[in-house]
Amino acid sequence: MARVHRFGKPDLFVTMTSNANWPEIKDQLALGEEAQNRPDFVARVFRAKLLALKKQIVDKHVFGEVSAYVYVVEFQKRGLPHVHFLIILKDGYKLKCPANYDKFVCAEIPTMANPALRATILKHMMHDPCGKLNPECSCMKHAKTPVRCKYEYPKSFTPTTATNIAGYPEYRRQDAGESVLIRKHLLDNRWVIPYNLYLLALFDCHLNVEVCSTMHVVKYLYKYIYKGHDKISFSVKDNDDPKGVDEIAQFQSG
Template sequence: MAIIACHGKTDLLITFTCNPGWPKIVDNLERHQRWEHRPDLACRVFEGKLKLFLQDFTDRQLYGRVLNYHLVVEFQKRGLSHSHIFFTFVQDDKIHHERDVDALISACIPHETQQPLLYSRVGSHQLHYKCASEGDNAPCMRDGICRFGYPHSFCSDTEFNAGNNQRPKYRRSNNGRIILLANGTLPIDNRRVVPYNSYALAKYNCHINFEVVGAAATIKYLHKYLMKGWDRVSIDVNDENSRVDEIHRYVECRYVSSTEAAWKLLEFDIFKRSHSVVLLPVHLPGYRDILHDNDQDNLTVEELNALLNKKSKLEGFFELNRNDPDARRHTLDGPVV
């Protein structure tokens, strides 16, 4: 949370998901192959797309000047990879008002004839419809209620509840626009559209969920969500020739899909951030730790003096503050602007 204390509230939470229908994946599959058969190919394409998406924010600054970011890559049990990314903008580009939200995020179905590409992208990637087609059997249903809150209510204007511990309510016009699914038998309207950015969705052709961080009180939950860890699977081992020991036969294991295994074999980043927090080793004057390689017994006098006079990170931090006035603005309470 030190980065929050230093730079302020996070502005955007984005989920960027791999699309197995990307041409770079489909065009490189052999006959009768599916993307599940080439997890290495899916990982390489997703990693390249994720880099480009990150450059749109950091280098091209398409959505505002980024102050800091951090992301984590996760893997669904069915194998697809996705990334959760937090962005914090500089003060002049922060999201303060409803008009800022509307300029960045949409939760409405585009016009079918005026925006045919975007209309197709929303229909393919940005609709939450399982609980509409499968009812209580949908994986998102809990006690008859969708745990993601769908369908949302129609809303004529965006409500940005920055002062409350709530997510913003995005504009969902009751304009009669629908997308027909399930062979034209299931009409889906704006109440089931997952919030998206028009440019990013049209460019990357995959599920990209844009969410504005409305209240500072949600920061702790969001960062816990970002670091929730890996998937698990429970195994029930039955042995007919022995007595049943329910505690002994229950095993909780980490679930590693083929995509996650390929990602790590390719040595791609699981976690990335723009800023790091360094823990300084605290010690009394003259009592710093000195590391010495036991294989180097024959040290010269110069080498020994250099080793004894080498400053620790804490001493280097103090010296930097003595010589560089700009470094003194980094305090426990954040930078002094």
């Protein structure tokens, strides 16, 4: 929290996930190979994309001049890597009103006027159908929210960006009267994951951008990015001894 004390609370939380269909990965695969067969290719390409993302944020000031930032790379339980950024902007670039939010964060399906970006949004930035549409969705299997989506999808239609009573931003989600078929269900703007138009067009992957608007979020996010790796307990046993060897039990029993 020393960074927050010195530079202020973070303004943006940015997540970028590796895309197994990036041409830089697919072009290097042998016949019959898939991305999961070559984690070396995936890691190298992802690192190159990560450096490009850092350049956009820190050097090209896509969000404005940066005062400080931290990030952590995770591998989704040995799966595709993804990165979480916390970005603190300089005072002259702070997001202080809904108009500032709308400059950097969008939560709507693009129109047909931009077919390439629209295809990227529909492919990467739509929350899976859940709730009544799909009670078996993974976001429904949560101890604290067993009967509703833990991410609170579908969101409500909102004509303009605002801050709710808890201090969290509610991004503009206008009712455009349009639904698209996503995984056998018709979804609209209420299911869009917040993103940045410019970065998403550059990187063609799941790239989520959220505004940090409360200190509660700040504490959670710093704890989140420094939480460390997942850990498991395991034991090794001989095939000829189905009971295995419990060294802890042996020690406790003397």
